[in-house]
Amino acid sequence: MAQLTLRDLDVALQALREGRFVLLHDSTARENEVDMVAAAELVTPEHVRIMRSDAGGLLCVALSRTIGERLGLVSMIEILRSAAKEYPVLGYMNEAEAPYGGRPAFSITVNHRRTFTGVTDLDRALTIAELAKLSKTALADGVDCQEEFAKQFSAPGHVHILLEAQRSLAERRGHTELSLYLCKLAGLTPAAAVCEMLDGKTHRALNGYDAQAYAHSQSIPVIEEKQVVASFLAHQQSN
Amino acid sequence: MAQLTLRDLDVALQALREGRFVLLHDSTARENEVDMVAAAELVTPEHVRIMRSDAGGLLCVALSRTIGERLGLVSMIEILRSAAKEYPVLGYMNEAEAPYGGRPAFSITVNHRRTFTGVTDLDRALTIAELAKLSKTALADGVDCQEEFAKQFSAPGHVHILLEAQRSLAERRGHTELSLYLCKLAGLTPAAAVCEMLDGKTHRALNGYDAQAYAHSQSIPVIEEKQVVASFLAHQQSN
Numbered sequence: 001m002a003q004l005t006l007r008d009l010d011v012a013l014q015a016l017r018e019g020r021f022v023l024l025h026d027s028t029a030r031e032n033e034v035d036m037v038a039a040a041e042l043v044t045p046e047h048v049r050i051m052r053s054d055a056g057g058l059l060c061v062a063l064s065r066t067i068g069e070r071l072g073l074v075s076m077i078e079i080l081r082s083a084a085k086e087y088p089v090l091g092y093m094n095e096a097e098a099p100y101g102g103r104p105a106f107s108i109t110v111n112h113r114r115t116f117t118g119v120t121d122l123d124r125a126l127t128i129a130e131l132a133k134l135s136k137t138a139l140a141d142g143v144d145c146q147e148e149f150a151k152q153f154s155a156p157g158h159v160h161i162l163l164e165a166q167r168s169l170a171e172r173r174g175h176t177e178l179s180l181y182l183c184k185l186a187g188l189t190p191a192a193a194v195c196e197m198l199d200g201k202t203h204r205a206l207n208g209y210d211a212q213a214y215a216h217s218q219s220i221p222v223i224e225e226k227q228v229v230a231s232f233l234a235h236q237q238s239n
Numbered sequence: 240m241a242q243l244t245l246r247d248l249d250v251a252l253q254a255l256r257e258g259r260f261v262l263l264h265d266s267t268a269r270e271n272e273v274d275m276v277a278a279a280e281l282v283t284p285e286h287v288r289i290m291r292s293d294a295g296g297l298l299c300v301a302l303s304r305t306i307g308e309r310l311g312l313v314s315m316i317e318i319l320r321s322a323a324k325e326y327p328v329l330g331y332m333n334e335a336e337a338p339y340g341g342r343p344a345f346s347i348t349v350n351h352r353r354t355f356t357g358v359t360d361l362d363r364a365l366t367i368a369e370l371a372k373l374s375k376t377a378l379a380d381g382v383d384c385q386e387e388f389a390k391q392f393s394a395p396g397h398v399h400i401l402l403e404a405q406r407s408l409a410e411r412r413g414h415t416e417l418s419l420y421l422c423k424l425a426g427l428t429p430a431a432a433v434c435e436m437l438d439g440k441t442h443r444a445l446n447g448y449d450a451q452a453y454a455h456s457q458s459i460p461v462i463e464e465k466q467v468v469a470s471f472l473a474h475q476q477s478n
Contacts, residue, residue: 072328
């Protein structure tokens with residue numbers, strides 16, 4: 001992809017604040033994958049349609065570590081490990097290290113309780129936007145929101161929750177941590193809707209050039225992992 | 240949808256045997272949803288591309304109850320219930336009854352260990368086809384295949400496993416039980432790739448008329464829940 005400047009970061013943050021998509025490319029040494037990203041609090045059914053039609057991967061909501069803790073969430077790895085005491089095969093299947101390095105960010109799948117099947121654009125948009133709303137409350141109140149979480153959401157459902165690594169970008173540089181860092185920089189609730197961009201011609205991940213072409217045709221900003229990480233490191237040093 | 244005849248069932252079974260899709264419509268009193276269905280053992284990356292592009296729901300593999308038992312699988316409801324001893328919120332979120340009736344069929348998500356990110360058409364097709372292959376072995380050998388399952392697959396992953404209800408169509412008439420019954424009737428391994436058809440215009444489930452139009456344009460057979468159930472009940476009586 002083309003060389004990126006500091007201005008690219010500002011353009012991406014402004015797009016997120018306006019409820020528009022950003023394409024986020026992680027390191028070529030990692031998944032080498034482009035995800036469509038939008039601020040979860042601004043997601044509509046049309047966002048869901050675009051993500052499933054134009055990106056094609058799994059539709060997930062990344063939540064910051066603090067939000068996850070206040071909702072009582074843990075990673076699917078911990079859940080399978082815990083349930084393995086009763087169901088042993090789950091312990092042996094557990095993937096603590098993905099082929100591209102690090103652990104998968106998956107937690108549970110959820111539906112908002114006001115959904116019907118849970119899978120339609122309307123239903124998934126409701127689940128995503130309400131997750132962001134509750135996340136905002138959880139952060140503002142600084143309290144445990146487990147009861148409210150269980151009251152509003154059921155599991156298993158049709159939207160995958162991803163949990164940020166404990167030390168965020170200092171520990172893991174996946175789309176989860178990168179997109180949440182962008183939300184934080186943009187002054188938004190750290191809850192991001194993400195979906196991997198796939199390529200129907202090669203049946204692989206969409207490559208950088210095709211992602212750039214798509215972004216250009218749709219006026220969507222593209223941002224690179226190294227750009228996000230540079231900003232993260234600069235902020236860390238200034239603190 | 241139009242009135243269906245016994246011949247429709249034969250046409251659908253033949254399509255499945257040839258690795259082609261069937262559209263499967265459940266009861267209007269239940270989800271009232273059309274799923275794309277293909278025999279898991281014949282799934283290719285192109286099937287995955289078509290399901291994610293043209294259907295748009297979650298890409299799942301339904302496995303028969305016997306296969307699930309031989310792989311050591313249980314439903315996500317049991318897993319969350321078990322893990323709730325350590326992580327209480329999971330117990331309260333558990334959805335034993337979906338809004339459309341009955342319990343969700345979800346078990347764990349998996350990747351075949353030879354995949355990379357797990358989400359590409361190539362990766363998901365490999366996971367689905369290898370699940371069917373191991374399922375066939377598990378049925379043929381009549382033995383516990385948990386060790387082999389954990390050796391070949393990791394969790395969490397990018398393909399949702401759905402488990403057939405204990406008493407199949409006598410208990411639950413979801414796309415899981417209906418598609419598995421079709422596989423059994425067709426003489427195929429009871430492992431079906433399924434994906435809900437969504438409508439980007441209304442942001443709801445694709446309605447029956449639009450599903451018929453799509454099926455016609457792609458020469459895909461359509462089959463109704465009542466047709467499958469009628470065959471199931473006739474077979475039950477003759478046994």
